[in-house]
Amino acid sequence: MTEAHDFSLVALFLQADLVVKAVMLALAAASLAVWTILLDKSFRLRRLRRDMAAFDAAGRAGHGQALESGLGRQVLQAGATLRFDPDEDRLTRKERLRETMRLALADAMRPLETGLPFLATVGSAGPFIGLFGTVWGIMNSFTAIARSNNTSLAVVAPGIAEALLATAIGLAAAIPAVMAYNRFIVAGARLRGDGQAAIARLADALSEARRAPVPAGD
Secondary structure, three states: OOOOOOOOHHHHHHHOOHHHHHHHHHHHHHHHHHHHHHHHHHHHHHHHHHHHHHHHHHHHHOOOOOOOOHHHHHHHHHHHOOOOOOOOOHHHHHHHHHHHHHHHHHHHHHHHHOOHHHHHHHHHHHHHHHHHHHHHHHHHHHHHHHHHOOOOHHHHHHHHHHHHHHHHHHHHHHHHHHHHHHHHHHHHHHHHHHHHHHHHHHHHHHOOOOOOOOOOOO
16 A cells, blocks of 8 residues: 655655755745834834824924924924025025925835835745746656656655645745735825925924924923
8 A cells, every 4th residue: 555645834845856945945034034024114114103193293283392202303303404594585494494304204214115125026026936946846746757657646746736835835925025015115105195294384384483493302
């Protein structure tokens, strides 16, 4: 009686071809990196949303004195470094203040963007890398059939199962990467829009002064 083949995930990996193993390991490492980035960006996004809510409230109130920390204070401190010419008109002061705070907002938002190119790469290339491992493994399986002159499904099934595992791992890495990338892109765009709206309100109110605003506590 023929011994039953072990189809557990660990056994399929251990019995796979060297090239297929390398593909699986690369995709597993990519999947781990994707989840690390996803968790890190989720925490950053939560903090940025909280800071942006406070900044937006300050913008609607027309002042930033209540901002003690976070993104809003960082943006206001950038405006506080501006030097104003006493002879320049209010519109010029407002535009300069707005542009300076927009640049500070972009700097504050940059940590949310790190890692996104990697997510995009895994999301687009992961399935194809897994497919390469699958094609390679199936090719080896059919080569083994030709050498053994045995066309039984019991002979070819283990090799095909090992090969298909590479595609499964590729999809397991790619699907979260695509979903996370889309989520952070949309969330980042919304936060920038909210921040620029708050900056426009603050710049309009703060340009009344002859000098840049200095947040409380400085």
